[in-house]
Amino acid sequence: xxxxxxxxxxxxxxxxxxxxxxxxxxxxxxxxxxxxxxxxxxxxxxxxxxxxxxxxxxxxxxxxxxxxxxxxxxxxxxxxxxxxxxxxxxxxxxxxxxxxxxxxxxxxxxxxxxxxxxxxxxxxxxxxxxxxxxxxxxxxxxxxxxxxxxxxx
Amino acid sequence: xxxxxxxxxxxxxxxxxxxxxxxxxxxxxxxxxxxxxxxxxxxxxxxxxxxxxxxxxxxxxxxxxxxxxxxxxxxxxxxxxxxxxxxxxxxxxxxxxxxxxxxxxxxxxxxxxxxxxxxxxxxxxxxxxxxxxxxxxxxxxxxxxxxxxxxxxxxx
Numbered sequence: 381x382x383x384x385x386x387x388x389x390x391x392x393x394x395x396x397x398x399x400x401x402x403x404x405x406x407x408x409x410x411x412x413x414x415x416x417x418x419x420x421x422x423x424x425x426x427x428x429x430x431x432x433x434x435x436x437x438x439x440x441x442x443x444x445x446x447x448x449x450x451x452x453x454x455x456x457x458x459x460x461x462x463x464x465x466x467x468x469x470x471x472x473x474x475x476x477x478x479x480x481x482x483x484x485x486x487x488x489x490x491x492x493x494x495x496x497x498x499x500x501x502x503x504x505x506x507x508x509x510x511x512x513x514x515x516x517x518x519x520x521x522x523x524x525x526x527x528x529x530x531x532x533x
Numbered sequence: 534x535x536x537x538x539x540x541x542x543x544x545x546x547x548x549x550x551x552x553x554x555x556x557x558x559x560x561x562x563x564x565x566x567x568x569x570x571x572x573x574x575x576x577x578x579x580x581x582x583x584x585x586x587x588x589x590x591x592x593x594x595x596x597x598x599x600x601x602x603x604x605x606x607x608x609x610x611x612x613x614x615x616x617x618x619x620x621x622x623x624x625x626x627x628x629x630x631x632x633x634x635x636x637x638x639x640x641x642x643x644x645x646x647x648x649x650x651x652x653x654x655x656x657x658x659x660x661x662x663x664x665x666x667x668x669x670x671x672x673x674x675x676x677x678x679x680x681x682x683x684x685x686x687x688x689x
Contacts, residue, residue: 426548428584428685446632448678462552462573466590466678471630484634487586487683489550505677531546531685 395419399433399524402516404447404504411503412450412459415516418499419528421492426532429460431486431500433467434522436515438479441472443509447502449516451486451526454497463488472509479513483522489531500526546686549649551575553589553680558603558655558670562662565606565613565652568672568680575682577647582688585641587651589672589680591621592632596667600625600658603670605635607682608650614641621653621672634678640687649682 400416407413421427435447446469451460465486472478486500504514518524551573560566568589577583591603602623607614621635643649655670657663664670674680 426546428548428683430586444630446677462550462679462681464676464678465588465634466632466673467634469592469630469632471594474628478629480631480633482633485586485588485636485638487588487636487638488681489548489683489685531548 393422393530394528396525396527399431399500399516399518399526401518402502404502404514404516407504409504409506412501415500415502417526418454418497419526421496421498421528423495424493425530426489426491428529428531429486429488429490429498431526432483432524433486433500434483434517434524435467436481436513436517437468437470437511438477438513439470439472439509439511440477441474441509443478443511444471444507445511445514446505447514449486449500449502452499452501454499460488460490498526498528547578547581548685549574549577550683551681553651553672553674555674556653556672558653558672560654562657563654565654568651568653570650575649577643577645577649577684579645581643581686582640583643583684584638584687585649585684586636586638587617587619587682588634588636589621589651589653590632590634590674590678592671592673593622593624594630594669595624595665596628597665598627599665599668601664601668601670602656603653604656605651605653608652609643609647611650613652632673649684651682
């Protein structure tokens with residue numbers, strides 16, 4: 381740094397991963413399940429966590445259910461606070477088939493004291509009837525991704 | 534960065550994050566209602582350019598064929614910030630109940646002490662912008678999916 385004025389040059393600490401796909405059909409209602417992809421926060425600090433999670437669901441009425449996603453701190457085994465996000469809900473009271481496909485964001489600030497692995501988890505809730513499709517999806521027509529950017533020490 | 538002035542130091546990023554309460558949208562077509570902050574920090578601590586992310590969970594239940602939608606936006610000291618509008622949910626069709634989460638992220642110059650918030654309005658494309666009897670529209674925020682506002686400073 382000799383000869384400089386001492387300005388601090390930010391070191392970029394960021395990363396991104398494909399969340400991957402996750403079939404929530406076989407899991408129990410309200411059971412949080414890990415998606416395949418994850419990112420590693422390399423050091424202590426405050427991070428902006430940002431995920432885009434695509435879900436698809438379908439059922440023959442009468443049916444009501446939804447798919448949610450959240451972020452998990454794999455070291456502590458606890459959900460990142462306020463990261464629960466409802467991706468989509470369908471409610472069909474007739475015998476018609478209803479389906480929806482939607483992508484929702486998760487944007488939260490999260491402070492850690494050491495390196496952490498952050499996973500995306502998915503959950504299907506069925507209030508009544510049966511969702512014969514309930515999936516987190518990631519592919520060429522729409523990826524599910526998770527990112528981090530360190531914003532403060 | 535040698536020789537420059539005003540270099541931004543990472544670590545001064547003045548974060549703010551708040552979560553909203555749920556809100557039943559009952560006002561007339563296009564009339565924005567304020568969404569109450571239930572927890573967190575929504576006051577900007579220092580001047581700068583901020584990345585601001587608004588996430589809203591919007592629910593629409595319609596008992597008959599209709600075209601309804603919900604739009605949200607960010608406010609500063611109660612006044613809308615232009616360009617922050619986001620269509621959270623639109624349903625077109627017959628008897629439907631749909632809940633989805635929509636979001637917008639943008640950069641904005643903010644000053645210390647400004648209080649960020651959010652508003653949402655319901656819209657109808659039906660005759661007279663009327664809402665069908667029995668229809669219901671709302672912003673939701675709970676453990677099944679939060680509505681939230683996040684901001685962090687990215688530049689002076």
